[in-house]
Amino acid sequence: MTVVWWAAPVAPADAPGLVALLDGHERDRLDRFRRPADRARYLAAHALVRLVLAATVGTPAAALPFDRTCRCGAQHGKPVLPGGPGFSLTHAGDLVGVAVHPDGAVGLDVEQARELGDLPAMVAHVCSPQESAADADAFFTLWTRKEALLKAVGTGLATPMSAITLGPAGVIAWTGDDAPRDPLWLADLHPAAGYHAAVAGTGPRPEITEERGDGLLAAQAR
Structure with missing residues (x-):
């Protein structure tokens, strides 16, 4: 089973107990954010993933040993938990999300619906030649689905979204040298009104x- 947890951002000043769960790398990242909203989203997402994974693997949340080895060898890549389940983090607006998948890699994305200043240009960036998006809602649906897929396969936005063609049942085609060969799954999510989200693996x-994770965060905040 794949579980997706949603929660509201939490200001670090209001949650010293959550800050205490973070390791040195995470605290450095938290301190670099200048906007309070960014700090609140970062703290909620990274504390929530620690709490959820701790319950899954039976290790205290603050002791989870994440590996962040990038392709270049430095410790600034996507975090993984050695020997643990796959997980993915995302945030937008007043939501943070964590997906945990016990059977391999997973990708999660959420976007807040909003007006787009240049919809045709954005659609051209996201859609393959076989696709179209008539309005912002259709655009954000495509974006979250494709972003979730790219997170799941580990390439992120280094792979153009236009290389992926989606249909009602999922991926129809994926072009390029880094196209995955394994079967893929994809599902839309419904975290809150005004948001689009998807999970893939x-x-x-x-x-x-x-699930909602606000209670987990609140229980550890102090």
Whole structure:
């Protein structure tokens, strides 16, 4: 089963107990954010993933040993938990999200619906030649689906979204040298009104549930 947890951002000043869960790398990142909203989203997402994973693997949240080895060898890549389940983090507006998938890599994305200043240009960036998006809602649906897929396969936005063609059942085609060969699953999510979200991974599609994680954060905040 893949579980997706949603929560509201939490200001560090209001949650010293959550800050205490973070390791040195995470605290350095937290301190670099200048905007309070960015700090609150970062803290909530990274504390929540620690709390959820701790319950899954039976290790205290503050002791989880994340590996952030990038392709270049430095410790600034996507975090993984050695020997643990796959997970993915995302945030937008007043939401943070964490997806945990026990059977491999997973990708999660959320976007807040909003007006786009140059919709045709954005659509051209996201859509393959076989796709179209008539309005902002259709655009954000495509964006979150493709961003989730790219996170799941590990390439991120280094792969153009236009290389992926989606249909009602998922991925129809994926072009390029880095196109995955494994089967892919994809699902839309419904975190809150005014938001689009999707989760994706490799292999057979699992059962997917959505939960609120605000209570977990509140219990550890002080």
